[in-house]
Amino acid sequence: MLRLESASLGFGRRTLWDGLDLSVRPGEFLAVLGPNGSGKTSLLKTILGQQRLDSGRVLLDGGPVHRGDRRIGYIPQQKLVPAGTPMRGRDLVALGVNGHRFGFPVTRKGERERVDELLDSVGATGYADRPVGSLSGGEQQRLRVGQALADDPVLLLCDEPLLSLDLAHQRGVSDLIDRRRREHDTAVLFVTHDVNPVLDKVDRILYLAGGRFREGTPDEVLRSEVLTDLYGSPVDVFRSRGRIVVVGIPDAETHDHHDHHADEHPEAHG
Amino acid sequence: MIDLDTYVQLLGLVQNSIIAGAVLGLVGGLVGVFVMQRDMAFAVHGISELSFAGAAAALLLGANVVAGSLIGSLVAAILIGVLGARARDRNSIIGVLMPAGLGLGILFLALYPGRSANKFSLLTGQIIAVDSPQLAWLIGISIVVLVCLLVIWRPLTFDSLDPEVAAARGVPTRFVALAFMVLLGLIVAVSVQIIGALLVMALLVTPAAAALRVSSSPVLVPVLASVFGFVSAVGGILLAIAGSLPISPYITTISFLIYVVCRLVGGRTRSRRRLAAAV
Ligand SMILES: Nc1ncnc2c1ncn2[C@@H]1O[C@H](COP(=O)(O)OP(=O)(O)OP(=O)(O)O)[C@@H](O)[C@H]1O
Ligand SMILES: [Mg+2]
Numbered sequence: 001m002l003r004l005e006s007a008s009l010g011f012g013r014r015t016l017w018d019g020l021d022l023s024v025r026p027g028e029f030l031a032v033l034g035p036n037g038s039g040k041t042s043l044l045k046t047i048l049g050q051q052r053l054d055s056g057r058v059l060l061d062g063g064p065v066h067r068g069d070r071r072i073g074y075i076p077q078q079k080l081v082p083a084g085t086p087m088r089g090r091d092l093v094a095l096g097v098n099g100h101r102f103g104f105p106v107t108r109k110g111e112r113e114r115v116d117e118l119l120d121s122v123g124a125t126g127y128a129d130r131p132v133g134s135l136s137g138g139e140q141q142r143l144r145v146g147q148a149l150a151d152d153p154v155l156l157l158c159d160e161p162l163l164s165l166d167l168a169h170q171r172g173v174s175d176l177i178d179r180r181r182r183e184h185d186t187a188v189l190f191v192t193h194d195v196n197p198v199l200d201k202v203d204r205i206l207y208l209a210g211g212r213f214r215e216g217t218p219d220e221v222l223r224s225e226v227l228t229d230l231y232g233s234p235v236d237v238f239r240s241r242g243r244i245v246v247v248g249i250p251d252a253e254t255h256d257h258h259d260h261h262a263d264e265h266p267e268a269h270g
Numbered sequence: 271m272i273d274l275d276t277y278v279q280l281l282g283l284v285q286n287s288i289i290a291g292a293v294l295g296l297v298g299g300l301v302g303v304f305v306m307q308r309d310m311a312f313a314v315h316g317i318s319e320l321s322f323a324g325a326a327a328a329l330l331l332g333a334n335v336v337a338g339s340l341i342g343s344l345v346a347a348i349l350i351g352v353l354g355a356r357a358r359d360r361n362s363i364i365g366v367l368m369p370a371g372l373g374l375g376i377l378f379l380a381l382y383p384g385r386s387a388n389k390f391s392l393l394t395g396q397i398i399a400v401d402s403p404q405l406a407w408l409i410g411i412s413i414v415v416l417v418c419l420l421v422i423w424r425p426l427t428f429d430s431l432d433p434e435v436a437a438a439r440g441v442p443t444r445f446v447a448l449a450f451m452v453l454l455g456l457i458v459a460v461s462v463q464i465i466g467a468l469l470v471m472a473l474l475v476t477p478a479a480a481a482l483r484v485s486s487s488p489v490l491v492p493v494l495a496s497v498f499g500f501v502s503a504v505g506g507i508l509l510a511i512a513g514s515l516p517i518s519p520y521i522t523t524i525s526f527l528i529y530v531v532c533r534l535v536g537g538r539t540r541s542r543r544r545l546a547a548a549v
Contacts, residue, residue, distance in 0.1 A: 085486065100425060104420050147435070
């Protein structure tokens, strides 16, 4: 369904990934892992048609991707809605339904029903009428999932959707996305720093690091040899009680443009 | 003070100014809602200085002042829209454009040989000095801005909240952002004629800022903002014609007082809500 063919992207002299071949089947859950700055967000931008490849191509259902393709749902790397934004929970979801339409801003009956349906499906009905800016990060994230599902997307791109959520909300949001792909056969690309909250759901992993990548099932990719090879220095992967802990990711690989320190929280890396 | 009969007679004379003020107040309030959400108060100020420069140039050349003001405004708005897609770029571009525009405007005025009262009306506003055909233009432009704003309302709201997701959902974000800048340029040019380049924000920022203090409803905020703009503009004109003072201070004072009241009211309801949540 989604295919990348020998895709390459770099900025300046730095290569993010080169010769990336990837195909994603309907209903598949693909986790994209890698340190800060490894090109995870850029990969999603490419699939959204917002970022041009240096070479190669991206196909969705056989045709090249383009900007504003409504078959793709997108949940961006988390941004909180500023307090005081004149918008309620349901308005955020409604933007997914009719936010692209020009014309006098009246919401039709069918659209209102669709919004109610979406709110219900992400369990956000209870706070649908509260100002978005006053909702918690987890509540806003559920609304964003609802917004992304507006047109029954065949592909859902999620950029760190669990960032800064507590465990209960992490579970809630990832279950929501998982249920979606099971019930509607939506393919999911799930970018995350920490694979553990979704480990039981992941079909395959794409691991980006140091201008290279590795792709396969969690058992194939999350192994000491594989990551050691990818990073070019010794990395250990431990499993304990169903969790995965990665130790020894080199400093140079973490381009900390967020306040995230891979080395101090080793388990935060898949 | 003047008696009622004289006042009514004066009202008849400035009827068109009142209509222009009313329309500008309404539309300015609506535009202001997006100015606030897109964090563009500084851009409004920058555009108005270039609008002033354009008007001053027109005055010097003996051309139509409204046309000069429109050209200045649109050039500034489009430059800011094209070069300043990101907030930081935008602020530096405005910071550079603004003094350049203001300086040019002052130069043109200094070269202009006509009456000095006319000169300063561009900076501090004097709607009474605008003649009827020009008023008709101002009203017409405001109505065009109103209609276009309503047409792009939803995509513009989406783009203001989150341009990346909006683009992913099929909003032509570059077009929408540029269209908003053009509308902003148009309404700034109208405001410059009515309250003057230095005070444009009293109609394009303050009413919306006040509305946002008391509500976060997507319907109530625009409605309140345009009511506040309307009250400030029309109230200011009605008060001013009774006396000999210019209009602008009345408009800015009313709009400021509305803001202060909204802040007080908003603060009260907010702390009450917090109390209710704590219980
Ligand atoms: N438009 C651009 N121009 C220049 N460099 C860019 C651009 N977009 C991204 N980059 C660079 O590409 C690299 C990868 O960025 P990207 O946002 O894809 O990383 P990421 O894997 O999502 O990181 P994070 O985990 O921090 O979100 C970064 O070093 C970034 O600075
Ligand atoms: Mg990222």
